[in-house]
Amino acid sequence: MINFELKYEKTIEQFLEKINFVPDVCIVLGSGLGDFATHLEVINSFETKELSGYPSSTVEGHKGKIIAGLYAGKKVLLFQGRIHFYEGYQLSECLLPIYLASKTSCKNLILTNAAGGVNDYFHPGDLMLVNSFNYMNLYKEVAEVLGIGSLEQKNAFLDFPSKDLSNKIRTGALKGNVILKEGSYWFSKGPSYETPAEIMMFKRFGCDAIGMSTVHEAIFGAFLGIKVGAISCITNFAAGLSDTKLTHKEVIETGQIAKESFENLIKSTIESL
Ligand code: HPA
Numbered sequence: 001m002i003n004f005e006l007k008y009e010k011t012i013e014q015f016l017e018k019i020n021f022v023p024d025v026c027i028v029l030g031s032g033l034g035d036f037a038t039h040l041e042v043i044n045s046f047e048t049k050e051l052s053g054y055p056s057s058t059v060e061g062h063k064g065k066i067i068a069g070l071y072a073g074k075k076v077l078l079f080q081g082r083i084h085f086y087e088g089y090q091l092s093e094c095l096l097p098i099y100l101a102s103k104t105s106c107k108n109l110i111l112t113n114a115a116g117g118v119n120d121y122f123h124p125g126d127l128m129l130v131n132s133f134n135y136m137n138l139y140k141e142v143a144e145v146l147g148i149g150s151l152e153q154k155n156a157f158l159d160f161p162s163k164d165l166s167n168k169i170r171t172g173a174l175k176g177n178v179i180l181k182e183g184s185y186w187f188s189k190g191p192s193y194e195t196p197a198e199i200m201m202f203k204r205f206g207c208d209a210i211g212m213s214t215v216h217e218a219i220f221g222a223f224l225g226i227k228v229g230a231i232s233c234i235t236n237f238a239a240g241l242s243d244t245k246l247t248h249k250e251v252i253e254t255g256q257i258a259k260e261s262f263e264n265l266i267k268s269t270i271e272s273l
Pocket residue numbers: 114115116117188193194210211212235236237238239246251
């Protein structure tokens with residue numbers, strides 16, 4: 001088990017000096033989804049580079065800001081942008097935001113991401129509640145961070161993703177009039193997008209959406225005793241499922257198209273908490 005307390009002592013101290021409330025919810029905003037921050041009544045906003053030891057995101061569409069604020073009277077902590085495993089960071093470095101979220105004593109964590117649609121019924125612009133994760137190709141790294149023994153003891157997978165928080169997201173979708181699909185999110189290590197042959201295999205095994213983040217954050221959040229829910233914005237047809245060439249630009253642009261329904265979903269979910 002990585003000792004976050006020791007490794008990030010200074011970072012945690014600086015973070016807690018800036019965030020002195022217990023959020024009702026922490027939200028990690030994925031690729032192209034960072035604009036939700038404009039809806040908060042900001043209490044404090046700062047760049048992650050102001051925290052010593054905080055890894056910097058190298059990916060376009062990830063701002064590297066932390067924003068504490070209010071929405072509909074609820075206290076919200078936003079991580080605008082995330083750190084990816086494919087950027088070459090250790091898994092423990094990618095998990096720092098989740099550890100920081102846990103240090104605020106927050107009980108709800110919503111992870112959002114951009115993902116490729118694999119399910120035939122998913123189209124760019126759709127929103128998907130993650131009802132299960134596949135991270136078979138990340139077991140080893142997750143076990144290194146958490147420690148296999150402690151994983152067994154904690155039974156971290158019992159409520160993962162959280163049924164309770166997932167129901168609140170469903171309620172949010174109903175109240176906000178947002179169409180919300182559901183499916184499984186499969187982790188891909190990246191850094192390149194998948195090949196059509198890989199997608200064909202995943203599809204036959206039941207994958208609904210594919211992406212390069214979120215899974216380890218969700219496991220770690222659950223492990224730390226936080227309720228975790230996850231929402232994917234389908235930004236593209238996965239490789240080989242359409243004629244267009246898949247680019248990060250397309251991912252960001254579709255994020256913009258889905259922006260309104262995504263933001264409505266987050267708003268009404270916060271209201272439902
Ligand atoms: N594959 C992996 N990650 C992604 C994709 C994809 O098609 N789209 C957005 N993130």
